[in-house]
Amino acid sequence: MVSIDQIRKFFRGYIGIGELLAKLTAFKIGGPADFYLEPLDAGDLAVLVNLLSDHELPFMMIGNGSNMLVSDFGYRGAAINIERGLSAIEFDGEFVKAGAGIKLAKLVDFCVENGLHGVETLAGIPGTLGGAILTNAGAYGETISDYLFEVEVIRRGELKKISKVAAGDSMRRDAAAFSYMKVITDRYGSLENDFVVGAAFRFPPKGSFGRGDKAELKRVRRELILRRNELQPVELPNAGRIFKNPEGKSVGKLIENCGLKGFRIGNAQFSTKHANFVVNLGGASAVDVLQLIKTAQEKVNEKSGVMLELDVKLMGFQLEELAIIEA
Numbered sequence: 001m002v003s004i005d006q007i008r009k010f011f012r013g014y015i016g017i018g019e020l021l022a023k024l025t026a027f028k029i030g031g032p033a034d035f036y037l038e039p040l041d042a043g044d045l046a047v048l049v050n051l052l053s054d055h056e057l058p059f060m061m062i063g064n065g066s067n068m069l070v071s072d073f074g075y076r077g078a079a080i081n082i083e084r085g086l087s088a089i090e091f092d093g094e095f096v097k098a099g100a101g102i103k104l105a106k107l108v109d110f111c112v113e114n115g116l117h118g119v120e121t122l123a124g125i126p127g128t129l130g131g132a133i134l135t136n137a138g139a140y141g142e143t144i145s146d147y148l149f150e151v152e153v154i155r156r157g158e159l160k161k162i163s164k165v166a167a168g169d170s171m172r173r174d175a176a177a178f179s180y181m182k183v184i185t186d187r188y189g190s191l192e193n194d195f196v197v198g199a200a201f202r203f204p205p206k207g208s209f210g211r212g213d214k215a216e217l218k219r220v221r222r223e224l225i226l227r228r229n230e231l232q233p234v235e236l237p238n239a240g241r242i243f244k245n246p247e248g249k250s251v252g253k254l255i256e257n258c259g260l261k262g263f264r265i266g267n268a269q270f271s272t273k274h275a276n277f278v279v280n281l282g283g284a285s286a287v288d289v290l291q292l293i294k295t296a297q298e299k300v301n302e303k304s305g306v307m308l309e310l311d312v313k314l315m316g317f318q319l320e321e322l323a324i325i326e327a
Helices: 005-011 043-053 104-112 129-135 215-230 253-256 288-303 319-326
Strands: 016-017 033-038 061-063 068-069 074-083 088-089 095-099 148-155 157-166 175-177 195-202 237-243 268-270 277-282 313-315
Touching: 005 016, 043 104, 043 148, 043 157, 043 195, 068 288, 088 104, 095 104, 104 129, 104 215, 104 237, 129 195, 148 313, 175 237, 253 288, 268 288, 288 319
Parallel strands: 033 074, 061 074, 068 313, 157 175
Antiparallel strands: 016 033, 088 095, 095 195, 148 157, 148 195, 237 277, 268 277
């Protein structure tokens, strides 16, 4: 077991002990983590990942805490928050360079203010750039990778830059390929086991379609945010979509068809706006959410023959807790 003194010897960032993850997750659910760590920059994060790996201490990455459900008993390991130390953004006239901890909303705002077309359709999507890159998040026919030029990751303890492969190109060494809502892969396998620390984007040059029309970009951003606010429960804590949509089907509709829209267990509820969102009505427990997940999986499978697959990550749960959904 690594000690605080061992961490402090190599790590320059903030170290906390026993901090409640409920304060840091979008669900507002989760017990304490053994260690809570905020690296100052990518180099600090690389040192930390190496140290924790060498001592076989489990660790989890937190951006803005979306897309995860943390156990009520917390996390036996280290929770690493990259939002503060890896959230810089700049535009040098050719590339937009941003840290993995920057919120997508801030990335969208920055590009819109600089008249850069390409990511405005991501307006209103929760989460950080790192998570969006790993899943190649997208909306309305555009994805985060459309204008992505390069990704910087920690791979096997070292900082490494991976360039994007253009459509139709053969796979090159140290190049990455992308597909909608799938984990990025390169010739060495999935980047799912790497840690994204930053990325560079190259948008259409000045004078080309969509570039420079800030008023139009702002209009699109505003309309998409309003649309998401109408259709999704942004007013209550939630982790985003609970289940992945099977091909050609809407999980929200499948759950609604089972009469579960608005269904509640404890203080967790399937949203009355969109049934594929579970909301925390105030003081909900992770067990409440797990029981809702189990209920939806059973009912939808019974009625439609579809086994719903989780889209949120379960963090820190013990086998006896997971038995709720595995039974």
